[in-house]
Amino acid sequence: MTFQLFVFFLFSAVTLLSAVAVVTMRNPIYAALFLILAFFSSAATWVLLEAEFLGVVLVLVYVGAVMVLFLFVIMMLDIQIDTLREGFIRYLPVGLMVAIAMAVELILVMKSGVFNRDIPEPSPLSVSNTESLGEVLYTEYVFPFEIAAIILVVAIIAAIVLTHRRRKGVKKQDPSKQVRVRREDRVRLVKMKSEEKQ
Amino acid sequence: MDSVATFLNGFLPEGLTTLIVIMIKIVAILLPLILAVAYTTFAERKIIGYMQVRMGPNRVGPKGWLQPIADTVKLMFKEIISPTKASTIVFFIAPMLALAPALAAWSVIPFWDGGVLADVDAGLVLILAITSLDVFGIILAGWASNSKYAILSSLRVGAQVVSYEIAMGFALVGVLMAAGSMNLTDIVRAQDGGILNWFAWPLIGLLLVFFISGVAETNRAPFDVAEGESEIVAGFHIEYSGMAFALFFLAEYASMILVSTLTALLFLGGWLSPFGHVLDDIPVLGSLLGDGFHWLFIKSFFFLFCYLWFRATFPRYRYDQIMRLGWKILIPVTLVWIFGEGVAIALGWKPWL
Numbered sequence: 001m002t003f004q005l006f007v008f009f010l011f012s013a014v015t016l017l018s019a020v021a022v023v024t025m026r027n028p029i030y031a032a033l034f035l036i037l038a039f040f041s042s043a044a045t046w047v048l049l050e051a052e053f054l055g056v057v058l059v060l061v062y063v064g065a066v067m068v069l070f071l072f073v074i075m076m077l078d079i080q081i082d083t084l085r086e087g088f089i090r091y092l093p094v095g096l097m098v099a100i101a102m103a104v105e106l107i108l109v110m111k112s113g114v115f116n117r118d119i120p121e122p123s124p125l126s127v128s129n130t131e132s133l134g135e136v137l138y139t140e141y142v143f144p145f146e147i148a149a150i151i152l153v154v155a156i157i158a159a160i161v162l163t164h165r166r167r168k169g170v171k172k173q174d175p176s177k178q179v180r181v182r183r184e185d186r187v188r189l190v191k192m193k194s195e196e197k198q
Numbered sequence: 199m200d201s202v203a204t205f206l207n208g209f210l211p212e213g214l215t216t217l218i219v220i221m222i223k224i225v226a227i228l229l230p231l232i233l234a235v236a237y238t239t240f241a242e243r244k245i246i247g248y249m250q251v252r253m254g255p256n257r258v259g260p261k262g263w264l265q266p267i268a269d270t271v272k273l274m275f276k277e278i279i280s281p282t283k284a285s286t287i288v289f290f291i292a293p294m295l296a297l298a299p300a301l302a303a304w305s306v307i308p309f310w311d312g313g314v315l316a317d318v319d320a321g322l323v324l325i326l327a328i329t330s331l332d333v334f335g336i337i338l339a340g341w342a343s344n345s346k347y348a349i350l351s352s353l354r355v356g357a358q359v360v361s362y363e364i365a366m367g368f369a370l371v372g373v374l375m376a377a378g379s380m381n382l383t384d385i386v387r388a389q390d391g392g393i394l395n396w397f398a399w400p401l402i403g404l405l406l407v408f409f410i411s412g413v414a415e416t417n418r419a420p421f422d423v424a425e426g427e428s429e430i431v432a433g434f435h436i437e438y439s440g441m442a443f444a445l446f447f448l449a450e451y452a453s454m455i456l457v458s459t460l461t462a463l464l465f466l467g468g469w470l471s472p473f474g475h476v477l478d479d480i481p482v483l484g485s486l487l488g489d490g491f492h493w494l495f496i497k498s499f500f501f502l503f504c505y506l507w508f509r510a511t512f513p514r515y516r517y518d519q520i521m522r523l524g525w526k527i528l529i530p531v532t533l534v535w536i537f538g539e540g541v542a543i544a545l546g547w548k549p550w551l
Contacts, residue, residue, distance in 0.1 A: 003213060029288070029341065036334070056323045064330025068337065068360055075341050075349065128319045130380060175522055 008048055014041040028074045036067050053130040223315050227304055235451040236266035242506050249510040276440035281344055284437070288342035293438065293445035296335025300452040303328040307459060308383045310469045310491045322370055322380040325460065326363075329415065332453060333359040336417075336424070336434050339446070343437035351433035354517065355417060355424040361524040362411040368532035369408035372401055373464045375539055382463055389467040392474030398465040400542075403535045405465040407528045409501065412457035414524065416450060418505055420512035421520055454505055455498065462497035469494040 014037065021034040039062045046055035109115075137145050210218070240255065240262070247254025255262040280289050306321040308314035318324055333356055340352020374380050376397055377388040389396050398405050414421040425433035435446045462468060471489050480487070515523070 027285075029285075033288070033338075052318070053320050053323065056320055056327045060323065060327040060330055064327060064333075064363070065360060068333055068356055071334075071337055071341075072353065072356055075337075075353070130320050130323075173518065175519055 011041045011044045032070050032074055036063055039063050053133055234455055235448055238451050240266045245506045246510045273444040274441055278440040278442050281437050284344045285342045288338050292335050292339035292342055293442045296449040297445045299328045299331040300449040303456055320380050321382040322374055326367055330363055340434040345437055347430040348434050348436050351424045351430050359415055362414040365407055365528040365532055366411040369404040372404040372536050372539055386463055386468035393472035396467045403531055407532050409461050416453045419509035420515050423517050458498040458501035461501050462494055466497045
């Protein structure tokens with residue numbers, strides 16, 4: 001067994017075990033942490049495939065941004081762990097059916113011959129993975145790429161519009177108003193005569 | 199390093215030799231770094247002391263020079279307490295999660311031409327990815343402490359770090375457009391030829407955005423709402439004591455030095471001399487005025503000094519103003535700058551001919 005193979009099996013094992021742990025962990029925070037571990041070790045497998053840019057971006061986007069927000073939401077929720085433990089047996093048959101269906105689908109797809117391609121020669125190390133990815137993205141796939149970008153922007157705007165409500169009675173400060181304040185708006189100089197001596 | 203490798207190859211298998219050589223290199227980077235962290239805390243107290251017209255620490259050792267060592271020894275011998283009902287595993291993993299990324303990012307930092315542990319192609323993105331993991335240590339520390347002050351602080355940090363990361367990433371995009379590479383060594387080499395060729399001049403806006411968001415990323419004053427003493431006692435590390443607390447400190451200062459070094463590398467030409475190669479031929483002074491690690495040291499020290507200077511002079515930002523600065527000022531500035539830079543590159547204007 002070469003060293004590369006050893007590393008591959010190590011990271012695959014970590015990915016699979018942590019994926020199982022995501023499902024079985026009772027505490028949702030631990031589940032999220034194992035999901036982070038799963039992402040991380042699959043990023044490592046990508047780096048092993050010499051797709052270092054994709055691996056790094058997986059860490060950057062999913063671990064660094066998405067999972068932070070995940071953890072945020074889970075921490076803010078008031079979760080009763082006891083209620084989560086209920087109903088394992090009751091939901092087991094449904095869960096098993098879904099699992100079996102997915103496994104059958106995966107096996108059918110794998111057997112269908114879509115993946116029976118010749119494995120291309122790995123490109124020499126001198127070719128930058130990032131550069132070749134960028135070249136393909138901005139020439140051959142430029143329209144799909146731009147359309148995907150526009151869809152994402154639309155989704156962002158839609159999410160903001162849907163969730164951003166203007167509530168009444170909120171005490172909010174407007175920094176630009178605060179900056180524009182002049183002395184005359186706040187301070188009133190009053191001239192008073194001094195008191196007569198009694 | 200090569201001689202060590204050949205010596206070890208004499209009686210060890212090749213894989214093991216590579217491993218040992220890498221380990222030696224890691225130690226050679228991390229030991230000076232940890233020493234630098236210790237003396238940054240000392241420099242901070244001294245510099246802020248002088249700025250406020252007082253002496254700073256001057257009791258332990260000559261002129262107080264042994265103060266950081268005394269602090270370390272004290273922290274090491276203090277008892278580590280874990281709060282009742284805290285999630286113990288996460289509570290003790292959190293400081294390590296905070297420290298590990300701050301140290302791991304140094305693997306791709308070049309100290310001189312060729313003086314780098316891992317000469318990775320996508321070095322810039324790797325640094326961005328690793329530094330984005332910093333926040334987990336803080337969030338988990340806040341959650342695992344089972345304290346409302348700690349969790350409030352960690353929520354603040356989380357939102358702040360995620361927002362400023364975007365501005366930071368955009369500033370890096372400007373740098374890699376100018377350099378045409380994401381490898382840090384190549385980025386520095388692209389600035390060769392004296393002070394006028396540094397990216398600081400055409401990318402001055404991005405330099406400011408990068409450093410400001412770097413200060414916000416490391417949760418330092420004036421963006422240190424994570425530790426707002428008057429509101430949330432001490433922030434996410436309120437329940438930590440002894441060495442567990444020291445690890446958070448170590449992580450914070452290591453990331454400060456990292457951001458300073460990165461700013462020097464990306465915008466001020468790293469190890470390159472400001473005189474270019476004009477003075478290289480002078481017999482003795484030539485090696486001193488030419489390129490070398492000492493220039494990187496001076497430049498990073500300048501930015502590190504700025505960190506301390508900010509802390510001594512600026513009042514703390516209000517939380518909504520931090521968010522406003524990040525989203526409504528820094529990100530639009532970077533977007534406009536990148537667009538202008540793209541136009542300049544497309545038209546073949548001066549710095550990118």
